[in-house]
Amino acid sequence: MMILRSTPPSPFGRKVKLAASVLGLSGEIKIEAADTNDDKDSLRQQNPVGKIPVLVLEDGTTLFDSRVILEYLDHRAGGGKIIPKEAAARFAALRLQALADGATDAQILVLYEGRWRSPEHHSAKWLDYQNDKIARALAALETTPPSLDAMPNVGQIAVACFLGHRDLRFAGDWRAKHPKLVAWLDRFAAQVPAFASTKVAA
Structure with a gap:
């Protein structure tokens, strides 16, 4: 195992x-x-x-x-399941994963700034730099929401985890301004029961 x-x-x-x-x-x-x-x-x-x-x-x-x-x-699992084999679909999924993972990394850095540095040493410039990455990622995803495959691909899984992390650590502050993404995440959650079972209470 x-x-x-x-x-x-x-x-x-x-x-x-x-x-x-x-x-x-x-x-x-x-x-x-x-x-x-x-x-x-x-x-x-x-x-x-x-x-x-x-x-x-x-x-x-x-x-x-x-x-x-x-x-x-x-x-x-046999290949070509969550990472498509066909080139265009494959690189679209990998690109989407890179976007979501990059935004998630930025969120974690924002958290670490608050967790590891005392308030008087917080860098507003650094926090703005990270938060701008997150805002741009959310805007891009809202403008062109991901598709949702019958078996979600790596990019779609990564987006769901990015948004779920935003809900957990930032009280869902993204939701009001991103209704298309909210609807997308609802569809993902309905399709993938593990999304609910892996949710952690805030």
């Missing part, structure tokens, strides 16, 4: 869980908590940079980050 090292609130760990669910692989993965702040946690041996998620394969090989893990899960 594979082992997923992650934490319940991690949007990137959630990506892996959603991908495993839509691919029918959830039963082959055991979830193990990881503490990125604990230098004694084996996470740092499994991934030298100490980031989650990490997927530990049956032979002990470790895979990271979420994009690599999703590609492996797609391969394990």
Whole structure:
């Protein structure tokens, strides 16, 4: 059995869980908590940079980050499932994933600024820089909402996790100005039951 090292609130760990669910692989993965702040946690041996998620394969090989893990899960499921084989569709899905992951990374950096630095040392310029990335991503997605495949692709899964993370950590502040995205996420949640089952209470 594979082992997923992650934490319940991690949007990137959630990506892996959603991908495993839509691919029918959830039963082959055991979830193990990881503490990125604990230098004694084996996470740092499994991934030298100490980031989650990490997927530990049956032979002990470790895979990271979420994009690599999703590609492996797609391969394990036979290929061409959540990463299309046809070039145009493939690169559209990978591009969408890059957009959503980049915006999620920016959100995490905003959180870390508040979590690790005292208020008097917060950098307004740095926060504005990150928040502008998020705002531009939301605007782009609202202007052209993603499609939703019968089996969601890596880009669509990543967008759902980005928006879910926004709901969790920023009280859903994106919703009022992005009605098309709200409707899209509702459709995704209805199609992918694991989206609800992986939700973490704020």
